[in-house]
């Protein structure tokens with residue numbers, strides 16, 4: 001059965017809000033980003049809706065311009081290990097940077113979460129786009145964009161190699177003979193590469209799903225190739241159908257170019273649906289959301305993609321300032337996209353902020369209307385599912401209670417979890433152990 005039979009759904013949990021405006025909503029909880037009860041209640045709502053995963057974003061650099069959810073929050077692996085104890089089926093995806101962590105440590109941490117959760121861990125591999133990160137790790141400068149992706153590819157290979165240190169039947173536990181494990185089934189990676197030197201073996205065995213599920217979220221040329229080659233799932237900025245279709249076709253063809261089955265790579269745009277009992281009600285809620293979004297919050301959101309550049313000093317109605325140097329080594333795809341639009345249409349700063357940094361309201365309507373839009377994106381190959389980001393307090397729960405049943409009735413979404421592990425629920429294979437494969441090939445060759 002194709003892994004693509006059903007939509008895949010995740011939720012990026014953003015306590016105090018992903019942008020600068022949500023926390024000001026009367027029902028919003030400004031302190032939610034460090035409130036465990038908020039997360040565990042959300043995780044249980046997601047499981048009730050048969051969601052595939054909870055996603056925790058991250059960055060390792062903040063300043064006074066950072067958005068509420070980034071200013072004060074839990075470290076991803078820590079909060080997800082706690083959520084593992086209050087959930088049974090939900091995938092648990094942690095964002096962790098490959099530029100500012102050590103692969104041996106991270107391999108252990110992710111494998112531990114995978115064991116604690118019975119095989120439900122995922123890793124969103126990021127390279128950290130904010131140059132300010134370097135100063136938090138004693139580095140003189142932030143690596144260049146292409147170098148960060150080269151490091152990330154080597155880093156991922158090392159972590160996956162460490163995860164395979166113990167072959168599946170390595171542990172014997174023979175109390176009679178005193179044999180605890182079979183030393184032939186313990187493998188030393190002995191990696192020496194352009195950036196990393198990691199000997200191994202890792203001091204934790206493979207989990208029930210073999211290895212955590214790999215996510216990625218980059219859209220530049222390097223980002224797309226990295227994802228097409230390595231990722232099981234891609235979280236991509238969404239809400240524009242034509243753009244999403246073009247991205248989908250491009251990345252799936254790159255994956256096929258790397259000899260992969262494109263159906264085993266899920267492309268998941270972000271979506272912030274607003275569901276109402278009637279269309280009018282939904283649009284009234286959208287107005288409520290739009291009114292929260294000030295031009296100041298849009299400028300701060302825009303600044304994020306340009307290395308937290310401060311746009312507040314510029315004339316809003318003057319041509320967009322030439323700050324592309326700030327973005328090209330940061331969030332490259334966003335910078336390139338804005339540059340092209342500014343050149344083609346001679347946009348002002350206000351126009352750019354409104355178009356690229358304000359909520360779009362692409363999915364606003366009744367449960368049937370939103371389910372219809374999700375179906376259209378899915379069947380027209382613009383997405384394999386979505387990662388929901390809550391736009392107004394209560395909207396994730398409203399989606400679970402009112403949109404999920406419609407998607408299930410239409411056969412677009414599962415009614416039960418298929419298995420115990422994240423991979424089983426996504427319909428993905430357990431990756432073979434590279435050492436077992438290598439030894440089998442050697443014995444055939446011998």
Ligand SMILES: Cc1cc2nc3c(=O)[nH]c(=O)nc-3n(C[C@H](O)[C@H](O)[C@H](O)COP(=O)(O)O)c2cc1C
Nearest residue numbers: 057058095126129217218219220223237331332333
């Ligand atoms: C939907 C989405 C979520 C992201 N989440 C994170 C995150 O949590 N932490 C992070 O460092 N980068 C995050 N990123 C940024 C990406 O990792 C990447 O740096 C950015 O998309 C620019 O990629 P590019 O330079 O390949 O275009 C996210 C990007 C997108 C589109």
